[in-house]
Amino acid sequence: MNVVLIVEDEILEREFLTMVVRDELHPEDLLLTCDSGTEAVKLARQYRPNLIFMDLMIPERDGLSTIEEIRTFLPHSSITILSAYSDFSYAQKAISLKVFEYLLKPIKPSALKEVFGRMLKAGVSQPAPVPTTADKKPAAESMETRDECSTFIEESIKYIEEHFKEKLTLEMVASKVFVNAKYFSHVFKKEMGVAFTDYIIQMRIQYACRLLETTNYQAYRISCECGFSDPSYFNRVFCAKMNMTPQNYRKYAHVVNQNDSASKII
Structure with a gap:
């Protein structure tokens, strides 16, 4: 199994890393997170992660000194540094600590996945750790x-x-x-x-259908009412989503409503 440790003190960055990494793991793998150098060393000793993402600017002790200590008992773990700084001295120290990669923030999801994929291939899996009460903290954080x-x-x-x-x-x-x-x-x-843009379009098209069914508004007014600034774009999107033009949808809805009314009378 793989044991992954993410060390990042900024909660949004930590959540982003967690989401991307979790997608690449198997159910039996273990994902740990923490926000300080001291906690990172403690977790590393207890769970012996084979894959580590380490932010440089973390509380209590910086990332480089944390890696230096972890290297004393985990010399073969794959460690990738996360940093907002491209300072040569940091990179030089990272090389001496045999880090796997040095990623500059902001990190693109595709870049993170690519590096993590290489780390998975190069990393040595660890035996499953014996569950302890400390397992509750990562689970609670997740x-x-x-x-x-x-x-x-x-x-x-x-x-x-x-x-x-x-x-x-x-x-x-x-x-x-x-x-x-x-x-x-x-x-x-x-x-x-569904992607954010597609979700917005779906809501607008649904509202457009409701207006076509219940009003006599022209298509250009409906496009405006639904948040589309360009009527021609509205027509194209509507046709793509509904497989018919707004005008034909109005006719279709009118026929359906008439049939429903007739069936109720019968």
């Missing part, structure tokens, strides 16, 4: 992360429902729930099963 994700997704959905008829971007919604835009995009798609 549950806390999921709860936080659910909370800001629920808040974002509520905001979208109230404002989808207006100009709305991913960055705007992410800022409303105080989440990094890239991380928000990743979590939103994972939780909702």
Whole structure:
């Protein structure tokens, strides 16, 4: 099995790393997270991770000195440094500590996946650790992360429902729930099963269908009412989603409503 340790004191960065890494792991693998150098050494001694992501600027002791101590008892673990600094002295020290990779923040999900994939291939799996009471902390932290994700997704959905008829971007919604835009995009798609932009379009098309069924508004007015600034773009999107033009949908809905009314009378 693989034992992965993520050491990052910024909660949003830690959640982002956790989400990306978890997608690449197997059920039997163990994922641990912490936010300080002291805790990192403690977890490393207890669980002996074969794969480690280490932020340089962490509380209590910096990332490099933490790696230096971990190397005394885990000389073969694959360690990737995460840093907002490209200082040569850091890189030089990292080389002496035989780190696997040196990633500069902000880190793209694709870059993280690529590096983690190489670490998985190069890493040596560890035997499964004997469960102890300390297992409760990583599990609790994982549950806390999921709860936080659910909370800001629920808040974002509520905001979208109230404002989808207006100009709305991913960055705007992410800022409303105080989440990094890239991380928000990743979590939103994972939780909702659809990308943010597609979700907005679905809501607008559903509203357009309701207006076509219940009003005599022209297509250009409906496009505006639904948040589309360009009527021709609205027509293209509507056709792609509904397999018919807005005008034909109105006719179709009218026929269906008449048939429903007739069946009720009979």
